[in-house]
Amino acid sequence: MLAGVEEDALEIFEEHRGLLFGVAYRMVGAVADAEDIVQETWLRWSGARGGEVRHPRAYLVRITTRLAVERLHRLREARETYPGNWLPEPLPTAYATVPAGAPGAAEAGDAAAPALRAESVSLAVLVVLESLSPLERAVFVLREAFGFPYREIAEALGRGEAAVRQLAGRARRHVAERRPRFSVDPVQRRDLTERFLAAATQGDLDGLLALLATGVQVVGDGGGRGKAPLRVIADARKAGRFFTGIAGRAPAEFAIRPVELNGGPALLITSGGVPHSVFQLEIADGLVERVYLQANPDKLRHLAAPAGA
Incomplete structure (x- = not known):
């Protein structure tokens, strides 16, 4: 019983x-x-x-x-x-x-x-x-x-x-x-995410600047362990140089694949199969208004399993 x-x-x-x-x-x-x-x-x-x-x-x-x-x-x-x-x-x-x-x-x-x-x-x-x-x-x-x-x-x-x-x-x-007025159109977000990826990995600064809003913000979280800006980057040109710079210093055996995180498209970067960082973009009026960069390895462990794709 x-x-x-x-x-x-x-x-x-x-x-x-x-x-x-x-x-x-x-x-x-x-x-x-x-x-x-x-x-x-x-x-x-x-x-x-x-x-x-x-x-x-x-x-x-x-x-x-x-x-x-x-x-x-x-x-x-x-x-x-x-x-x-x-x-x-x-x-x-x-x-x-x-x-x-x-x-x-x-x-x-x-x-x-x-x-x-x-x-x-x-x-x-x-x-x-x-x-x-x-x-x-x-x-x-x-x-x-x-x-x-x-x-x-x-x-x-x-x-x-x-x-x-x-x-x-x-x-x-x-x-x-306080909630940012970002677009939630999934097709537009996915398209801009793919274009952002292409421009960043090719070192195309002009291509990136065409996608970034003038007041774009880059918010990074490295937790003192991963590589991410300690302060918010709030300038399109500085943000563009930051992204092309880190693309040129990609980790060994790195790979990038699109994933669905928190209800929207994101980019998961792995190094030797281990999650290295995640980029999530917020879009408004056809431009990237904010980029979240998660690089704290403690916060990425759960993405290593196939279910994280």
Whole structure:
């Protein structure tokens, strides 16, 4: 009998695993930390006699959210002393989409439109979420990315519904003010990504400048271990010279392949088959407005497996 209960608990948990990982990743912006949170959620779920829980999804999301808030408080202290810019870990799009277990739009009332819900995993939005408090971030993720009703969010956070609505409004305004107005046309992004790759690898500075917006920003994250600019490059010509320069100093046995990360096209550079760096472009008005360069090897390990392609 006990074995049957354990099997039921595991089946229920696996049914919601994608949702729980999606919440945790959007909260902390790190794959390993999100996986740790999901694993801790399983330990608590399996020890709670899950068969006696009336609303498994709400219970599991509550555990995950609270663990993520706790983890985010600890991570923020470490990120204050992080060398250079801190960027979220790139995540294969297959694992970044809103899982089928998430609430539907009809259930969410005035929650965000599907476009914003899909955009919630983009680097542009995840970077903005870093400036929210842990509670504001939790409310934004649950409401805007997954469409949870305010009542369920309040229960998950142990707060009153009125307070949660205030947090949601404040977070929504903050994100709206700071979120870059990038195009989300996947065909255009893919085309410009391919042209960017061709110009950079050929050392074609003029070709690059034709693709870069005047105020383009290059945001790099080397974590003190990979080669990336410590400060944001905010000039088209400097950015162009930077890209042609690193293309001329490519690592040994390097290869470049297009991948789908965080809901959009990206370029994965490997050296001897090991992930070396990732480039993700944000586009507006037909030009590259921002380039994210992830070169911290600790944040690229999960892309080594075939599933990262």
